[in-house]
Amino acid sequence: MSRPQIYLKQFLQSAEKVVQRGLDKHVKIAVTGFSGSGKTAFITSFIRQLTAQATNDNLPFFDVVKSGRFIACKQIAQGAMSVPSFDYQSAIRSLLDANPNWPSATKRINTISLALKYYAKEGLRAQLSPESTLYIELYDYPGEWLIDLPLLNQDYDTWSRQVLEKYQTERYHEFANTFLQQIHMLDATQDSDDNLLAEIASIHGELLCKLKANTPAILLQPGRQILPGDLAGAPMLSFFPCEKPHRVEEGCIYDQLEKRFEAYKEHVVKPFYKDYFCQFDRQVVLMDAFSALQGGYNYLNELQSATQQMLSLFDYGKNHWLRRLWLPKIDKVLFAANKCDMTSSNQHSNLVRLLDSLLQDSQNTMKFDHVNVDTMATSSVRSSLDRQIQENSKKLNCVYGKPIGEQEWVTYLPSAIPSTLLQKEQWPEGGFEFLSFTPLAAKEGQLEHVRMDHALQFLLGDKLR
Ligand SMILES: Nc1nc2c(ncn2[C@@H]2O[C@H](COP(=O)(O)OP(=O)(O)O)[C@@H](O)[C@H]2O)c(=O)[nH]1
Ligand SMILES: [Mg+2]
Numbered sequence: 001m002s003r004p005q006i007y008l009k010q011f012l013q014s015a016e017k018v019v020q021r022g023l024d025k026h027v028k029i030a031v032t033g034f035s036g037s038g039k040t041a042f043i044t045s046f047i048r049q050l051t052a053q054a055t056n057d058n059l060p061f062f063d064v065v066k067s068g069r070f071i072a073c074k075q076i077a078q079g080a081m082s083v084p085s086f087d088y089q090s091a092i093r094s095l096l097d098a099n100p101n102w103p104s105a106t107k108r109i110n111t112i113s114l115a116l117k118y119y120a121k122e123g124l125r126a127q128l129s130p131e132s133t134l135y136i137e138l139y140d141y142p143g144e145w146l147i148d149l150p151l152l153n154q155d156y157d158t159w160s161r162q163v164l165e166k167y168q169t170e171r172y173h174e175f176a177n178t179f180l181q182q183i184h185m186l187d188a189t190q191d192s193d194d195n196l197l198a199e200i201a202s203i204h205g206e207l208l209c210k211l212k213a214n215t216p217a218i219l220l221q222p223g224r225q226i227l228p229g230d231l232a233g234a235p236m237l238s239f240f241p242c243e244k245p246h247r248v249e250e251g252c253i254y255d256q257l258e259k260r261f262e263a264y265k266e267h268v269v270k271p272f273y274k275d276y277f278c279q280f281d282r283q284v285v286l287m288d289a290f291s292a293l294q295g296g297y298n299y300l301n302e303l304q305s306a307t308q309q310m311l312s313l314f315d316y317g318k319n320h321w322l323r324r325l326w327l328p329k330i331d332k333v334l335f336a337a338n339k340c341d342m343t344s345s346n347q348h349s350n351l352v353r354l355l356d357s358l359l360q361d362s363q364n365t366m367k368f369d370h371v372n373v374d375t376m377a378t379s380s381v382r383s384s385l386d387r388q389i390q391e392n393s394k395k396l397n398c399v400y401g402k403p404i405g406e407q408e409w410v411t412y413l414p415s416a417i418p419s420t421l422l423q424k425e426q427w428p429e430g431g432f433e434f435l436s437f438t439p440l441a442a443k444e445g446q447l448e449h450v451r452m453d454h455a456l457q458f459l460l461g462d463k464l465r
Contacts, residue, residue: 025463028137033286034218035143038338040103043140044091045380049452059453064118064464071117078113086112100439108229109141122465134463144223148269150309156261160241179207189245192256197238204240216295218306236263278328286338293432297424304358311362332372334458340377341384342434343414344397348377353419374458379450383437387411401437
């Protein structure tokens, strides 16, 4: 080959690379949801579906697979160097075990990156390049931290009044008693005393942990008193709700508590919002309606208001101060009525309708701001099978699975799911009852799921055309 020909060839090769790079797409997905809503299991299943189960039988609704354009997907070195890695290997190991278990709880933020290779079907991408790549970044973090986001819209006085009022209600009182006694004895006009504040803050932290362990309560703030991460022992965490005294002088206890509350917002909550939430393109909001229904009327309301408060921070309206500071760029939000396998398939449509009625206001705001919103009943990993039982002349739609912590499989009739938010007087007398099961064992390495292909299509489909 003559010299000019060689140059031309090199030029064309590098031009192809440049075109290729320019055509590659990136998507950053936030998997949000309160503690225990199933984020870790969702991400684990998401990765598994793409890297090992991308077949037509398994993902019939995922267009890139259905149309035979999917080439392969694998984990790659993560983009965000300063964020710990999502431990996919241990999570998938526990799910694929002969006696499968749910992955363990998340104690910090973490991330994982994937590269998905496919044949494009339309546009410049299809004409110029035989293969295209979509880079996917997923983020997982403790739901306890998410619950702090609404603090950004509150001042210390408002927050304190709301929380103290809640602690005095019947369902909180038995847990909050010790803390309320401490607060009752405290003279917040006195000079601040670090040891005293640390002591009462630790009693408050114990209260939050007890509420988390024993109730379906969601709004447990500050979240870092439950899971401090690397902030354990920092004075910023040593605050708690306190009634405002008539007189607040510089350096008194109330003044110090208020300063710590503001410091917590500034140095803990705001960076979490700014560094992570404003960087996402797409968001999955996992909702566990089952715990809330089981908890009772007030807990379902709490799930509703906590979700609305959290979503208001992605407020797509122009005048929101957080938006003005750091513009969130989310264009698609998937609301997943997760763990739908805790009930039989014929209940799934009610579950979706219940969630839609719970989130009507937030969804409306999003749609108004051109955010594409969808709701679906999903299960990252199936833990039960449908079973129909004939009782006299009636057919009962049951689920069949192995309850967590037990050895025997059971056939169980879960409560019927209401299709709208019930008024207090419409609430059934015995409440709602559901069972949690261990994940079903994988069949030939394949984890069963419910509608993960619908979720993948909604989140990635348009990027894979
Ligand atoms: N039935 C069912 N239960 C699930 C599913 N995903 C999670 N769970 C349950 O929810 C618990 C919390 O899940 P996890 O992923 O750790 O939630 P996270 O705190 O949001 O990360 C698990 O231990 C399971 O008991 C699912 O797809 N189906
Ligand atoms: Mg988790």
